[in-house]
Amino acid sequence: MSVIVEQLSKIYGKQKAVNNVSFEVKSGEILGFLGPNGAGKSTTMKIATGYIPPSEGTIRVCGHDVRKDSMAVRQNIGYLPEHNPLYLEMYVKEYLQFIGNMQQIKGKKLRKRLDEIISLCGLEREQSKKIAQLSKGYRQRVGLAQALIHDPPVLILDEPTTGLDPNQIVEIRNLIKEIGREKTVIFSTHIMQEVQAICNRAVIINLGEIVADSAVSELTNLQKSESIFLLEFEQAVALEPLQEIEGILRWEQLTPKQYKVFAQPEKEVRGEIFKMAGEKGWVLLGLRQEENSLENIFQQLTKS
Amino acid sequence: MFTIFQKEIRSFLSSLIAYMVLIVFLAGIGAFVWIFPDTNVLDYGYADMDTVFRLSPYLFLFFIPAITMRSFAEEKKSGTIELLFTLPVRDWEIILGKYLAGLALVLLAILPTVLYYYSIYQLGEPVGNIDTAGTIGSYIGLFLLGAVFTSIGIFASSLTENQITAFILAFFLCFIIYQGFGLLASLDDSTGFSYLVVQLGIEHHYATIRKGLIDSRDLVYFFSLIFLMLLLTKTVLGSRKW
Numbered sequence: 001m002s003v004i005v006e007q008l009s010k011i012y013g014k015q016k017a018v019n020n021v022s023f024e025v026k027s028g029e030i031l032g033f034l035g036p037n038g039a040g041k042s043t044t045m046k047i048a049t050g051y052i053p054p055s056e057g058t059i060r061v062c063g064h065d066v067r068k069d070s071m072a073v074r075q076n077i078g079y080l081p082e083h084n085p086l087y088l089e090m091y092v093k094e095y096l097q098f099i100g101n102m103q104q105i106k107g108k109k110l111r112k113r114l115d116e117i118i119s120l121c122g123l124e125r126e127q128s129k130k131i132a133q134l135s136k137g138y139r140q141r142v143g144l145a146q147a148l149i150h151d152p153p154v155l156i157l158d159e160p161t162t163g164l165d166p167n168q169i170v171e172i173r174n175l176i177k178e179i180g181r182e183k184t185v186i187f188s189t190h191i192m193q194e195v196q197a198i199c200n201r202a203v204i205i206n207l208g209e210i211v212a213d214s215a216v217s218e219l220t221n222l223q224k225s226e227s228i229f230l231l232e233f234e235q236a237v238a239l240e241p242l243q244e245i246e247g248i249l250r251w252e253q254l255t256p257k258q259y260k261v262f263a264q265p266e267k268e269v270r271g272e273i274f275k276m277a278g279e280k281g282w283v284l285l286g287l288r289q290e291e292n293s294l295e296n297i298f299q300q301l302t303k304s
Numbered sequence: 305m306f307t308i309f310q311k312e313i314r315s316f317l318s319s320l321i322a323y324m325v326l327i328v329f330l331a332g333i334g335a336f337v338w339i340f341p342d343t344n345v346l347d348y349g350y351a352d353m354d355t356v357f358r359l360s361p362y363l364f365l366f367f368i369p370a371i372t373m374r375s376f377a378e379e380k381k382s383g384t385i386e387l388l389f390t391l392p393v394r395d396w397e398i399i400l401g402k403y404l405a406g407l408a409l410v411l412l413a414i415l416p417t418v419l420y421y422y423s424i425y426q427l428g429e430p431v432g433n434i435d436t437a438g439t440i441g442s443y444i445g446l447f448l449l450g451a452v453f454t455s456i457g458i459f460a461s462s463l464t465e466n467q468i469t470a471f472i473l474a475f476f477l478c479f480i481i482y483q484g485f486g487l488l489a490s491l492d493d494s495t496g497f498s499y500l501v502v503q504l505g506i507e508h509h510y511a512t513i514r515k516g517l518i519d520s521r522d523l524v525y526f527f528s529l530i531f532l533m534l535l536l537t538k539t540v541l542g543s544r545k546w
Contacts, residue, residue, distance in 0.1 A: 049390040051390050051544070053545050071392045074390055074391060074392040079390050081383060085384040087382075087384055089315060089318060102307050102308075102393060
Protein backbone atom coordinates (compact mmCIF):
# COMPACT_ATOMS: atom_id res chain seq x y z
CA MET A 1 0.00 0.00 0.00
CA SER A 2 1.58 3.28 -0.92
CA VAL A 3 -1.02 5.61 0.52
CA ILE A 4 -3.09 4.72 3.56
CA VAL A 5 -5.68 7.12 4.92
CA GLU A 6 -6.68 6.12 8.44
CA GLN A 7 -9.79 7.50 10.13
CA LEU A 8 -8.88 10.95 8.97
CA SER A 9 -10.80 13.93 10.36
CA LYS A 10 -10.23 17.63 9.92
CA ILE A 11 -12.24 20.10 11.92
CA TYR A 12 -12.35 23.80 11.14
CA GLY A 13 -13.91 25.51 14.11
CA LYS A 14 -17.17 23.63 14.44
CA GLN A 15 -17.34 22.39 10.88
CA LYS A 16 -16.10 18.95 10.04
CA ALA A 17 -14.45 19.30 6.65
CA VAL A 18 -13.35 15.67 6.64
CA ASN A 19 -15.05 13.16 8.88
CA ASN A 20 -13.52 9.80 9.69
CA VAL A 21 -12.35 8.98 6.18
CA SER A 22 -10.35 5.81 5.54
CA PHE A 23 -9.15 4.32 2.28
CA GLU A 24 -6.05 2.81 0.77
CA VAL A 25 -4.33 3.20 -2.56
CA LYS A 26 -2.12 0.47 -3.95
CA SER A 27 0.99 1.28 -5.90
CA GLY A 28 0.40 1.50 -9.61
CA GLU A 29 -3.20 2.48 -9.10
CA ILE A 30 -4.86 5.62 -10.43
CA LEU A 31 -7.46 6.66 -7.92
CA GLY A 32 -10.19 9.12 -8.81
CA PHE A 33 -11.09 11.17 -5.80
CA LEU A 34 -14.55 12.53 -6.45
CA GLY A 35 -16.97 14.82 -4.78
CA PRO A 36 -18.85 18.04 -5.27
CA ASN A 37 -17.15 21.34 -4.49
CA GLY A 38 -16.52 21.67 -0.79
CA ALA A 39 -16.76 17.94 -0.08
CA GLY A 40 -13.32 17.81 1.51
CA LYS A 41 -11.20 16.62 -1.42
CA SER A 42 -8.68 19.44 -1.29
CA THR A 43 -8.51 19.28 2.49
CA THR A 44 -7.62 15.58 2.36
CA MET A 45 -4.97 16.27 -0.25
CA LYS A 46 -3.50 19.14 1.72
CA ILE A 47 -3.19 16.87 4.71
CA ALA A 48 -1.53 14.16 2.62
CA THR A 49 1.09 16.64 1.40
CA GLY A 50 1.81 17.98 4.85
CA TYR A 51 0.46 21.47 4.19
CA ILE A 52 -2.00 21.23 7.06
CA PRO A 53 -2.09 18.64 9.84
CA PRO A 54 -5.07 16.32 10.47
CA SER A 55 -7.27 16.89 13.51
CA GLU A 56 -7.59 13.16 14.04
CA GLY A 57 -6.35 10.07 12.30
CA THR A 58 -3.46 10.12 9.90
CA ILE A 59 -2.21 9.46 6.39
CA ARG A 60 0.71 7.19 5.65
CA VAL A 61 2.63 7.66 2.43
CA CYS A 62 5.07 4.86 1.56
CA GLY A 63 5.16 3.93 5.22
CA HIS A 64 5.85 7.46 6.49
CA ASP A 65 3.34 9.10 8.80
CA VAL A 66 2.46 12.71 7.87
CA ARG A 67 2.22 13.62 11.53
CA LYS A 68 5.65 12.34 12.50
CA ASP A 69 7.72 12.31 9.38
CA SER A 70 6.46 15.15 7.24
CA MET A 71 9.77 15.69 5.38
CA ALA A 72 9.97 12.06 4.24
CA VAL A 73 6.36 12.22 3.07
CA ARG A 74 7.05 15.37 1.08
CA GLN A 75 10.02 13.71 -0.64
CA ASN A 76 7.80 10.83 -1.71
CA ILE A 77 5.00 12.97 -3.07
CA GLY A 78 4.63 15.06 -6.18
CA TYR A 79 1.88 17.58 -5.64
CA LEU A 80 -0.07 19.72 -8.05
CA PRO A 81 -2.22 22.04 -5.93
CA GLU A 82 -5.62 23.27 -7.04
CA HIS A 83 -5.44 26.18 -9.52
CA ASN A 84 -1.84 25.19 -10.29
CA PRO A 85 0.10 28.03 -8.65
CA LEU A 86 3.30 28.95 -10.48
CA TYR A 87 5.93 31.67 -10.33
CA LEU A 88 4.82 33.47 -13.46
CA GLU A 89 7.90 35.66 -13.71
CA MET A 90 10.20 32.64 -13.93
CA TYR A 91 11.31 30.81 -17.04
CA VAL A 92 10.07 27.24 -17.45
CA LYS A 93 13.49 25.67 -17.11
CA GLU A 94 14.53 27.99 -14.31
CA TYR A 95 11.39 27.09 -12.39
CA LEU A 96 11.86 23.36 -12.79
CA GLN A 97 15.47 23.77 -11.77
CA PHE A 98 14.41 25.63 -8.65
CA ILE A 99 11.95 22.90 -7.66
CA GLY A 100 14.60 20.26 -8.45
CA ASN A 101 17.07 22.03 -6.17
CA MET A 102 14.48 22.22 -3.44
CA GLN A 103 14.04 18.47 -3.83
CA GLN A 104 17.79 18.04 -3.32
CA ILE A 105 18.57 17.11 -6.90
CA LYS A 106 21.76 18.80 -7.98
CA GLY A 107 24.24 19.20 -10.83
CA LYS A 108 24.49 16.62 -13.58
CA LYS A 109 21.67 14.50 -12.24
CA LEU A 110 19.35 17.49 -12.28
CA ARG A 111 20.29 18.46 -15.83
CA LYS A 112 19.59 14.93 -17.01
CA ARG A 113 16.31 14.80 -15.13
CA LEU A 114 15.27 18.20 -16.50
CA ASP A 115 15.69 17.00 -20.07
CA GLU A 116 13.75 13.82 -19.33
CA ILE A 117 10.87 15.59 -17.66
CA ILE A 118 10.69 18.33 -20.28
CA SER A 119 10.32 15.77 -23.03
CA LEU A 120 7.89 13.62 -21.02
CA CYS A 121 5.62 16.61 -20.47
CA GLY A 122 5.98 17.85 -24.02
CA LEU A 123 7.58 21.15 -23.05
CA GLU A 124 10.56 21.10 -25.43
CA ARG A 125 9.43 24.11 -27.41
CA GLU A 126 8.34 26.08 -24.38
CA GLN A 127 11.30 25.42 -22.11
CA SER A 128 12.94 28.80 -22.51
CA LYS A 129 9.75 30.85 -22.32
CA LYS A 130 8.50 32.70 -19.33
CA ILE A 131 5.70 30.84 -17.56
CA ALA A 132 3.51 33.93 -17.84
CA GLN A 133 3.63 33.60 -21.64
CA LEU A 134 2.30 30.05 -21.67
CA SER A 135 -1.27 29.04 -22.36
CA LYS A 136 -3.23 27.35 -19.62
CA GLY A 137 -2.65 23.87 -21.02
CA TYR A 138 1.10 24.34 -21.06
CA ARG A 139 1.07 25.84 -17.60
CA GLN A 140 -0.66 22.68 -16.46
CA ARG A 141 2.15 20.66 -18.02
CA VAL A 142 4.68 22.77 -16.16
CA GLY A 143 2.74 22.08 -12.97
CA LEU A 144 2.86 18.35 -13.69
CA ALA A 145 6.56 18.51 -14.57
CA GLN A 146 7.17 20.26 -11.26
CA ALA A 147 5.35 17.50 -9.40
CA LEU A 148 7.37 14.83 -11.21
CA ILE A 149 10.85 16.31 -11.11
CA HIS A 150 12.08 14.21 -8.17
CA ASP A 151 10.48 11.05 -9.56
CA PRO A 152 8.16 10.51 -6.58
CA PRO A 153 6.35 7.20 -6.12
CA VAL A 154 3.10 9.01 -5.27
CA LEU A 155 1.47 11.77 -7.25
CA ILE A 156 -1.32 13.92 -5.85
CA LEU A 157 -3.16 16.07 -8.37
CA ASP A 158 -5.90 18.44 -7.26
CA GLU A 159 -8.30 19.08 -10.14
CA PRO A 160 -5.63 19.04 -12.82
CA THR A 161 -8.01 19.51 -15.74
CA THR A 162 -10.17 22.36 -14.49
CA GLY A 163 -10.36 25.28 -16.86
CA LEU A 164 -8.77 23.58 -19.85
CA ASP A 165 -10.30 23.32 -23.29
CA PRO A 166 -11.46 19.86 -24.48
CA ASN A 167 -8.28 19.14 -26.43
CA GLN A 168 -6.08 20.14 -23.57
CA ILE A 169 -8.13 18.00 -21.20
CA VAL A 170 -7.52 14.97 -23.38
CA GLU A 171 -3.80 15.74 -23.57
CA ILE A 172 -3.44 16.12 -19.82
CA ARG A 173 -5.47 12.96 -19.22
CA ASN A 174 -3.22 10.99 -21.53
CA LEU A 175 -0.21 12.37 -19.76
CA ILE A 176 -1.59 11.32 -16.39
CA LYS A 177 -2.41 7.87 -17.74
CA GLU A 178 1.12 7.57 -19.06
CA ILE A 179 2.63 8.59 -15.73
CA GLY A 180 0.21 6.40 -13.81
CA ARG A 181 1.68 3.22 -15.23
CA GLU A 182 4.52 3.32 -12.75
CA LYS A 183 3.23 5.54 -10.00
CA THR A 184 0.42 5.79 -7.53
CA VAL A 185 -1.80 8.64 -8.60
CA ILE A 186 -4.54 10.27 -6.56
CA PHE A 187 -6.47 12.59 -8.71
CA SER A 188 -9.37 14.77 -7.65
CA THR A 189 -12.14 15.98 -9.90
CA HIS A 190 -15.84 16.60 -9.94
CA ILE A 191 -16.23 15.33 -13.48
CA MET A 192 -17.37 11.72 -13.71
CA GLN A 193 -16.27 11.04 -17.29
CA GLU A 194 -12.77 11.85 -16.28
CA VAL A 195 -12.78 9.04 -13.77
CA GLN A 196 -14.17 6.67 -16.36
CA ALA A 197 -11.47 7.73 -18.78
CA ILE A 198 -8.37 7.28 -16.65
CA CYS A 199 -8.96 5.79 -13.23
CA ASN A 200 -8.97 2.20 -11.98
CA ARG A 201 -10.80 3.00 -8.83
CA ALA A 202 -12.94 5.79 -7.47
CA VAL A 203 -13.55 7.11 -3.99
CA ILE A 204 -16.52 9.44 -3.78
CA ILE A 205 -16.87 11.73 -0.81
CA ASN A 206 -19.62 14.08 0.17
CA LEU A 207 -19.74 16.47 3.11
CA GLY A 208 -16.51 15.02 4.42
CA GLU A 209 -17.62 11.38 4.38
CA ILE A 210 -16.97 8.53 1.98
CA VAL A 211 -20.14 7.53 0.13
CA ALA A 212 -18.58 5.10 -2.34
CA ASP A 213 -15.29 3.29 -2.78
CA SER A 214 -15.14 0.83 -5.65
CA ALA A 215 -13.58 -0.09 -8.95
CA VAL A 216 -14.74 2.17 -11.75
CA SER A 217 -16.19 -0.78 -13.67
CA GLU A 218 -18.42 -1.61 -10.71
CA LEU A 219 -19.55 1.92 -10.09
CA THR A 220 -22.41 1.62 -12.54
CA ASN A 221 -23.81 -1.33 -10.58
CA LEU A 222 -23.90 0.65 -7.41
CA GLN A 223 -27.29 2.20 -7.79
CA LYS A 224 -29.49 -0.34 -9.56
CA SER A 225 -32.28 -0.14 -7.06
CA GLU A 226 -34.66 1.22 -9.68
CA SER A 227 -34.73 1.64 -13.42
CA ILE A 228 -36.08 4.81 -14.92
CA PHE A 229 -38.17 5.21 -18.07
CA LEU A 230 -39.03 8.38 -19.88
CA LEU A 231 -42.50 8.38 -21.41
CA GLU A 232 -43.84 10.90 -23.88
CA PHE A 233 -47.48 11.12 -24.97
CA GLU A 234 -49.22 13.08 -27.71
CA GLN A 235 -51.67 14.58 -25.24
CA ALA A 236 -51.78 15.06 -21.54
CA VAL A 237 -52.96 11.84 -19.85
CA ALA A 238 -53.74 10.65 -16.36
CA LEU A 239 -51.38 7.81 -15.47
CA GLU A 240 -53.24 6.40 -12.48
CA PRO A 241 -54.03 3.04 -14.19
CA LEU A 242 -50.25 2.32 -14.29
CA GLN A 243 -50.48 1.37 -10.63
CA GLU A 244 -51.96 -1.93 -11.71
CA ILE A 245 -48.77 -2.98 -13.46
CA GLU A 246 -46.59 -5.08 -11.22
CA GLY A 247 -43.15 -3.63 -10.62
CA ILE A 248 -43.93 0.02 -11.17
CA LEU A 249 -43.01 2.01 -8.11
CA ARG A 250 -43.99 5.59 -8.81
CA TRP A 251 -43.83 8.34 -11.41
CA GLU A 252 -43.13 12.02 -11.77
CA GLN A 253 -44.68 14.42 -14.21
CA LEU A 254 -42.03 16.38 -16.05
CA THR A 255 -44.23 18.35 -18.45
CA PRO A 256 -47.98 17.78 -19.09
CA LYS A 257 -47.05 15.22 -21.74
CA GLN A 258 -43.86 13.75 -20.32
CA TYR A 259 -43.44 11.42 -17.38
CA LYS A 260 -40.61 9.78 -15.57
CA VAL A 261 -41.56 6.29 -14.40
CA PHE A 262 -39.61 4.40 -11.77
CA ALA A 263 -39.74 0.61 -11.70
CA GLN A 264 -38.07 -2.35 -10.05
CA PRO A 265 -35.09 -3.28 -12.19
CA GLU A 266 -35.77 -7.04 -12.18
CA LYS A 267 -39.25 -6.64 -13.75
CA GLU A 268 -39.64 -5.89 -17.44
CA VAL A 269 -42.45 -3.35 -17.44
CA ARG A 270 -42.12 -1.80 -20.89
CA GLY A 271 -44.37 -4.33 -22.60
CA GLU A 272 -47.07 -3.81 -19.99
CA ILE A 273 -46.88 -0.06 -20.45
CA PHE A 274 -47.31 -0.45 -24.21
CA LYS A 275 -50.30 -2.75 -23.74
CA MET A 276 -51.94 -0.37 -21.31
CA ALA A 277 -51.38 2.60 -23.61
CA GLY A 278 -53.11 0.63 -26.37
CA GLU A 279 -56.05 -0.27 -24.15
CA LYS A 280 -56.54 3.24 -22.84
CA GLY A 281 -56.03 4.86 -26.23
CA TRP A 282 -52.99 6.92 -25.17
CA VAL A 283 -50.78 7.83 -28.10
CA LEU A 284 -47.33 6.90 -26.91
CA LEU A 285 -44.68 8.87 -28.83
CA GLY A 286 -41.66 7.63 -26.96
CA LEU A 287 -40.49 5.23 -24.31
CA ARG A 288 -36.88 5.33 -23.41
CA GLN A 289 -34.89 3.75 -20.61
CA GLU A 290 -32.63 6.19 -18.87
CA GLU A 291 -29.05 4.97 -18.62
CA ASN A 292 -27.92 4.77 -15.06
CA SER A 293 -24.97 6.95 -15.97
CA LEU A 294 -22.08 7.86 -13.77
CA GLU A 295 -23.45 11.37 -13.59
CA ASN A 296 -26.66 9.99 -12.09
CA ILE A 297 -24.80 7.87 -9.62
CA PHE A 298 -22.73 10.86 -8.63
CA GLN A 299 -25.83 12.95 -8.16
CA GLN A 300 -27.62 10.28 -6.18
CA LEU A 301 -24.66 9.64 -3.93
CA THR A 302 -23.88 13.24 -3.23
CA LYS A 303 -27.37 14.60 -2.79
CA SER A 304 -27.42 16.58 0.40
CA MET B 305 17.67 27.60 2.51
CA PHE B 306 20.32 28.63 0.01
CA THR B 307 18.01 27.68 -2.86
CA ILE B 308 15.31 30.00 -1.54
CA PHE B 309 17.90 32.73 -1.03
CA GLN B 310 19.07 32.30 -4.61
CA LYS B 311 15.54 32.35 -5.97
CA GLU B 312 14.67 35.51 -4.05
CA ILE B 313 17.81 37.30 -5.24
CA ARG B 314 16.99 36.31 -8.81
CA SER B 315 13.46 37.55 -8.48
CA PHE B 316 14.72 40.85 -7.03
CA LEU B 317 17.09 41.25 -9.91
CA SER B 318 14.49 40.39 -12.52
CA SER B 319 11.94 42.80 -11.11
CA LEU B 320 12.07 46.51 -11.67
CA ILE B 321 11.30 47.43 -8.10
CA ALA B 322 14.70 46.43 -6.71
CA TYR B 323 16.55 48.56 -9.22
CA MET B 324 14.22 51.47 -8.73
CA VAL B 325 14.57 51.35 -5.01
CA LEU B 326 18.37 51.12 -5.21
CA ILE B 327 18.60 54.01 -7.64
CA VAL B 328 16.23 56.21 -5.68
CA PHE B 329 18.04 55.43 -2.44
CA LEU B 330 21.49 56.15 -3.82
CA ALA B 331 20.37 59.21 -5.78
CA GLY B 332 18.62 60.54 -2.70
CA ILE B 333 21.56 60.03 -0.38
CA GLY B 334 23.92 61.40 -3.03
CA ALA B 335 21.82 64.52 -3.44
CA PHE B 336 21.69 65.13 0.30
CA VAL B 337 25.41 64.60 0.82
CA TRP B 338 26.73 66.56 -2.16
CA ILE B 339 24.09 68.92 -3.54
CA PHE B 340 21.27 70.12 -1.29
CA PRO B 341 22.41 73.34 0.38
CA ASP B 342 21.28 72.59 3.92
CA THR B 343 22.87 69.20 4.20
CA ASN B 344 25.79 69.03 1.79
CA VAL B 345 29.13 68.20 3.26
CA LEU B 346 30.98 70.88 1.21
CA ASP B 347 29.22 73.83 2.85
CA TYR B 348 28.90 72.10 6.18
CA GLY B 349 32.57 72.38 6.85
CA TYR B 350 33.18 69.16 8.76
CA ALA B 351 34.64 66.14 7.03
CA ASP B 352 32.20 63.54 8.30
CA MET B 353 29.40 61.36 6.99
CA ASP B 354 26.81 62.50 9.45
CA THR B 355 24.32 63.28 6.66
CA VAL B 356 24.41 59.71 5.37
CA PHE B 357 23.82 58.15 8.75
CA ARG B 358 21.25 60.70 9.86
CA LEU B 359 19.09 60.43 6.74
CA SER B 360 19.50 56.80 5.73
CA PRO B 361 17.15 55.50 8.44
CA TYR B 362 14.39 57.69 7.04
CA LEU B 363 15.04 56.51 3.50
CA PHE B 364 15.13 52.94 4.82
CA LEU B 365 11.64 53.50 6.19
CA PHE B 366 10.41 53.59 2.59
CA PHE B 367 13.02 51.54 0.89
CA ILE B 368 13.04 48.39 3.02
CA PRO B 369 9.26 47.87 3.20
CA ALA B 370 9.25 48.29 -0.58
CA ILE B 371 11.65 45.39 -1.07
CA THR B 372 10.16 43.09 1.55
CA MET B 373 6.48 43.68 0.80
CA ARG B 374 6.42 40.98 -1.88
CA SER B 375 8.15 38.23 -0.02
CA PHE B 376 5.21 36.38 1.52
CA ALA B 377 2.29 38.53 0.38
CA GLU B 378 2.78 37.58 -3.25
CA GLU B 379 3.28 33.89 -2.47
CA LYS B 380 0.02 33.96 -0.57
CA LYS B 381 -1.84 35.77 -3.30
CA SER B 382 -0.69 33.51 -6.12
CA GLY B 383 -1.03 30.34 -4.04
CA THR B 384 2.61 29.37 -4.53
CA ILE B 385 2.96 29.36 -0.76
CA GLU B 386 1.21 25.99 -0.77
CA LEU B 387 3.78 24.71 -3.21
CA LEU B 388 6.62 26.05 -1.11
CA PHE B 389 5.31 24.62 2.12
CA THR B 390 4.81 21.16 0.63
CA LEU B 391 8.39 20.92 -0.62
CA PRO B 392 10.77 19.07 1.69
CA VAL B 393 12.09 22.15 3.49
CA ARG B 394 11.28 23.45 6.93
CA ASP B 395 9.37 26.68 7.46
CA TRP B 396 12.32 28.45 9.05
CA GLU B 397 14.52 27.67 6.07
CA ILE B 398 12.06 29.49 3.83
CA ILE B 399 11.81 32.45 6.20
CA LEU B 400 15.57 32.69 6.66
CA GLY B 401 16.18 32.41 2.91
CA LYS B 402 13.81 35.25 2.20
CA TYR B 403 15.14 37.32 5.08
CA LEU B 404 18.76 36.97 4.07
CA ALA B 405 17.93 37.84 0.46
CA GLY B 406 16.28 41.08 1.62
CA LEU B 407 19.25 41.80 3.83
CA ALA B 408 21.64 41.23 0.94
CA LEU B 409 19.79 43.87 -1.04
CA VAL B 410 20.07 46.31 1.87
CA LEU B 411 23.78 45.65 1.99
CA LEU B 412 23.96 46.25 -1.73
CA ALA B 413 22.35 49.65 -1.20
CA ILE B 414 24.69 50.66 1.59
CA LEU B 415 27.93 49.50 -0.06
CA PRO B 416 28.24 52.21 -2.75
CA THR B 417 28.23 54.90 -0.06
CA VAL B 418 31.67 53.65 0.97
CA LEU B 419 32.83 55.76 -2.00
CA TYR B 420 31.66 58.82 -0.07
CA TYR B 421 33.90 57.83 2.77
CA TYR B 422 36.84 57.81 0.40
CA SER B 423 35.86 61.18 -1.13
CA ILE B 424 35.38 62.85 2.21
CA TYR B 425 38.61 61.30 3.44
CA GLN B 426 40.41 62.97 0.55
CA LEU B 427 38.58 66.28 0.98
CA GLY B 428 39.55 66.61 4.62
CA GLU B 429 42.01 69.32 5.63
CA PRO B 430 44.44 67.79 6.28
CA VAL B 431 43.65 64.75 4.14
CA GLY B 432 42.34 61.88 6.22
CA ASN B 433 40.82 64.09 8.89
CA ILE B 434 37.74 61.94 9.42
CA ASP B 435 36.58 59.93 12.36
CA THR B 436 37.22 56.47 10.89
CA ALA B 437 36.24 54.51 13.97
CA GLY B 438 32.99 56.47 14.25
CA THR B 439 32.24 55.84 10.60
CA ILE B 440 32.82 52.11 10.90
CA GLY B 441 30.59 52.04 13.98
CA SER B 442 27.96 53.99 12.10
CA TYR B 443 28.09 51.53 9.22
CA ILE B 444 27.58 48.64 11.60
CA GLY B 445 24.73 50.53 13.24
CA LEU B 446 23.10 51.30 9.91
CA PHE B 447 23.42 47.70 8.81
CA LEU B 448 21.85 46.43 12.03
CA LEU B 449 19.06 48.96 11.67
CA GLY B 450 18.50 47.76 8.12
CA ALA B 451 18.50 44.18 9.41
CA VAL B 452 15.79 45.00 11.94
CA PHE B 453 13.70 46.85 9.34
CA THR B 454 14.02 43.88 6.98
CA SER B 455 12.78 41.48 9.65
CA ILE B 456 9.84 43.80 10.34
CA GLY B 457 9.12 43.96 6.61
CA ILE B 458 9.16 40.17 6.28
CA PHE B 459 6.83 39.87 9.26
CA ALA B 460 4.41 42.46 7.82
CA SER B 461 4.43 40.63 4.50
CA SER B 462 3.49 37.36 6.17
CA LEU B 463 0.38 38.94 7.66
CA THR B 464 -1.42 39.80 4.46
CA GLU B 465 -1.75 38.84 0.84
CA ASN B 466 -1.86 42.45 -0.27
CA GLN B 467 1.50 44.03 -1.00
CA ILE B 468 0.29 47.57 -0.36
CA THR B 469 -1.03 46.58 3.06
CA ALA B 470 2.28 44.87 3.78
CA PHE B 471 4.15 48.02 2.78
CA ILE B 472 2.08 50.36 4.91
CA LEU B 473 2.15 48.02 7.89
CA ALA B 474 5.93 47.61 7.65
CA PHE B 475 6.44 51.35 7.27
CA PHE B 476 4.28 52.05 10.29
CA LEU B 477 5.92 49.38 12.46
CA CYS B 478 9.42 50.49 11.46
CA PHE B 479 8.57 54.09 12.26
CA ILE B 480 7.12 53.22 15.68
CA ILE B 481 10.09 51.10 16.61
CA TYR B 482 12.65 53.50 15.18
CA GLN B 483 11.34 56.79 16.44
CA GLY B 484 7.97 56.29 18.10
CA PHE B 485 9.37 55.28 21.46
CA GLY B 486 11.77 58.21 21.42
CA LEU B 487 8.93 60.63 20.72
CA LEU B 488 6.85 59.08 23.45
CA ALA B 489 9.71 59.42 25.90
CA SER B 490 10.05 63.10 25.15
CA LEU B 491 6.74 63.66 26.91
CA ASP B 492 7.43 65.57 30.12
CA ASP B 493 8.09 63.08 32.84
CA SER B 494 9.83 63.64 36.14
CA THR B 495 10.40 59.96 36.94
CA GLY B 496 12.96 57.78 35.23
CA PHE B 497 10.31 56.00 33.25
CA SER B 498 10.93 57.85 30.00
CA TYR B 499 14.50 56.58 29.98
CA LEU B 500 13.12 53.04 29.95
CA VAL B 501 10.79 53.88 27.09
CA VAL B 502 13.49 55.49 25.02
CA GLN B 503 15.55 52.32 25.25
CA LEU B 504 12.80 50.39 23.55
CA GLY B 505 13.35 52.38 20.36
CA ILE B 506 16.02 51.75 17.77
CA GLU B 507 17.07 55.39 17.66
CA HIS B 508 18.64 55.24 21.10
CA HIS B 509 20.73 52.16 20.32
CA TYR B 510 21.60 53.40 16.86
CA ALA B 511 22.89 56.66 18.34
CA THR B 512 25.07 54.75 20.80
CA ILE B 513 26.62 52.58 18.12
CA ARG B 514 27.19 55.59 15.89
CA LYS B 515 29.56 57.02 18.44
CA GLY B 516 31.82 54.12 17.56
CA LEU B 517 31.01 52.31 20.75
CA ILE B 518 29.81 48.82 20.06
CA ASP B 519 28.15 47.80 23.27
CA SER B 520 26.92 44.26 23.80
CA ARG B 521 23.64 45.66 25.15
CA ASP B 522 22.92 47.33 21.82
CA LEU B 523 23.88 44.21 19.89
CA VAL B 524 21.62 42.11 22.09
CA TYR B 525 18.83 44.61 21.47
CA PHE B 526 19.17 44.45 17.69
CA PHE B 527 19.53 40.69 17.51
CA SER B 528 16.60 40.08 19.85
CA LEU B 529 14.38 42.32 17.73
CA ILE B 530 15.35 40.45 14.56
CA PHE B 531 14.83 37.11 16.27
CA LEU B 532 11.47 38.20 17.64
CA MET B 533 10.23 39.39 14.24
CA LEU B 534 11.31 36.21 12.48
CA LEU B 535 9.75 34.12 15.23
CA LEU B 536 6.48 36.03 14.82
CA THR B 537 6.69 35.42 11.07
CA LYS B 538 7.10 31.70 11.70
CA THR B 539 4.13 31.75 14.04
CA VAL B 540 1.95 33.56 11.52
CA LEU B 541 2.91 31.19 8.71
CA GLY B 542 2.42 28.21 11.03
CA SER B 543 -1.08 29.39 11.88
CA ARG B 544 -2.41 27.44 8.89
CA LYS B 545 -1.83 24.40 11.06
CA TRP B 546 -4.07 25.55 13.90
